[in-house]
Amino acid sequence: KNEVEQSPQNLTAQEGEFITINCSYSVGISALHWLQQHPGGGIVSLFMLSSGKKKHGRLIATINIQEKHSSLHITASHPRDSAVYICAVRGAQGGSEKLVFGKGTKLTVNP
Amino acid sequence: ETGVTQSPTHLIKTRGQQVTLRCSSQSGHNTVSWYQQALGQGPQFIFQYYREEENGRGNFPPRFSGLQFPNYSSELNVNALELDDSALYLCASSLGLRGYNEQFFGPGTRLTVL
Numbered sequence: 130k131n132e133v134e135q136s137p138q139n140l141t142a143q144e145g146e147f148i149t150i151n152c153s154y155s156v157g158i159s160a161l162h163w164l165q166q167h168p169g170g171g172i173v174s175l176f177m178l179s180s181g182k183k184k185h186g187r188l189i190a191t192i193n194i195q196e197k198h199s200s201l202h203i204t205a206s207h208p209r210d211s212a213v214y215i216c217a218v219r220g221a222q223g224g225s226e227k228l229v230f231g232k233g234t235k236l237t238v239n240p
Numbered sequence: 241e242t243g244v245t246q247s248p249t250h251l252i253k254t255r256g257q258q259v260t261l262r263c264s265s266q267s268g269h270n271t272v273s274w275y276q277q278a279l280g281q282g283p284q285f286i287f288q289y290y291r292e293e294e295n296g297r298g299n300f301p302p303r304f305s306g307l308q309f310p311n312y313s314s315e316l317n318v319n320a321l322e323l324d325d326s327a328l329y330l331c332a333s334s335l336g337l338r339g340y341n342e343q344f345f346g347p348g349t350r351l352t353v354l
Contacts, residue, residue, distance in 0.1 A: 133282075162342075162343075164345075169347070170277075170328050170330075170347060170348040170350065171345065171346070171347040171348060172283075172330060172332075172345035172348075173345070174342060174343065174344065174345070177342050215282055215283075217282075217283075227273070227285045227288060227296050227298070228273070228275075228283075228285065228332075228343065229285070230275075230282030230283045230284070231282050232280075232281055232282045233282055
């Protein structure tokens with residue numbers, strides 16, 4: 130079993146829909162990242178959080194430390210949101226910035 | 241402030257050859273991490289360099305090696321290339337080793353081994 134599991138693996142939505150991507154992890158963490166990867170390959174960091182909730186524009190990320198679960202929500206989705214969304218966690222052990230990644234969720238938003 | 245850059249963008253090699261990939265960290269960042277991302281998979285941690293010393297390594301064989309220079313730029317070297325080494329190689333820079341420091345990713349180098 131992977132340390133970081135994402136669901137769904139693939140997601141197709143119509144423009145304007147509310148989208149939720151889930152991430153579950155099995156280890157203690159110091160931080161969880163939500164990342165966006167476009168077809169060209171470059172990765173952009175969307176959020177880094179260790180508790181509660183963060184919001185940036187139409188994106189909202191939440192984390193429940195007790196349940197080892199995080200969600201990424203996209204409100205009023207748009208075709209430009211089409212990308213792979215990756216959850217990554219950093220272990221609770223100090224001294225290393227090693228990230229453990231999920232396999233990603235491929236989101237396609239149709240006009 | 242410049243972001244993380246990587247070179248080359250794309251590279252094609254044959255089995256058995258050696259390759260060097262380069263990463264320039266974001267200004268002021270002293271930590272560089274390297275990741276391998278196979279097609280359809282999430283990135284896998286290769287190793288991390290902090291102030292020119294290796295600080296943590298993932299499950300990769302010794303033919304994957306690295307360097308970090310005094311200006312904190314970094315190289316990833318892979319010897320005796322195998323077909324399975326074909327992947328996107330990503331580097332990420334950050335400031336220090338604290339868990340709350342954000343990593344900034346470069347655009348990646350896509351390596352194809354024939």
